Amino acid sequence: MLKMIEKLFESTLWNGRFVVVVAVVASMAAATAIFYMATVDVVYLVSHMLHYADPVLTDEARKLLHDQTITHVVEVVDGYLLATFMLIFALGMYELFVSDIDQAHGSKTSSKILVIESLDDLKARLAKVILMILIVTLFEEALNMKISTPLDLMYLGGAIALIGAALFLTHKAESHSKETEHPGD
Numbered sequence: 001m002l003k004m005i006e007k008l009f010e011s012t013l014w015n016g017r018f019v020v021v022v023a024v025v026a027s028m029a030a031a032t033a034i035f036y037m038a039t040v041d042v043v044y045l046v047s048h049m050l051h052y053a054d055p056v057l058t059d060e061a062r063k064l065l066h067d068q069t070i071t072h073v074v075e076v077v078d079g080y081l082l083a084t085f086m087l088i089f090a091l092g093m094y095e096l097f098v099s100d101i102d103q104a105h106g107s108k109t110s111s112k113i114l115v116i117e118s119l120d121d122l123k124a125r126l127a128k129v130i131l132m133i134l135i136v137t138l139f140e141e142a143l144n145m146k147i148s149t150p151l152d153l154m155y156l157g158g159a160i161a162l163i164g165a166a167l168f169l170t171h172k173a174e175s176h177s178k179e180t181e182h183p184g185d
Helices: 002-049 059-097 102-106 119-144 150-181
Strands: none
Touching (some): 059 119, 119 150
């Protein structure tokens, strides 16, 4: 009797992992929504840019349109990166808790970024996307930043240096993990 209860309990625990499907579906819906919003932003961006060559536009208006366009392009990139984050998260959670995605493993065109082997692997891939989002956000803020004092310039330089250090350390950590996986290569 105790063995049967244990077996039932373990079966319930093991099948409880399927609750992750809720997060997978919600993450895929969020990714789709963000991809849609970023794409709509691109369409509006292109439609506004058609006026850039208008001879009636003053130099100041053209400069403002140019600056706004660059800011919007950065925002679109940020949107696509966030959507990619949600997509990787959804696929990774599914592969870790529910089942391997057979089509991803069998496809020659599948990207290695979508094949998740462990929770650490998922965290590392998501951290890279988060780092890219932070870089894009810093770039966006730098475009809008009004540098009025030398201290403002130092803050911007410090932020750029920290981003550079983060990229360097990420690259070093990735190189180190590849070396430990394949020491003879």
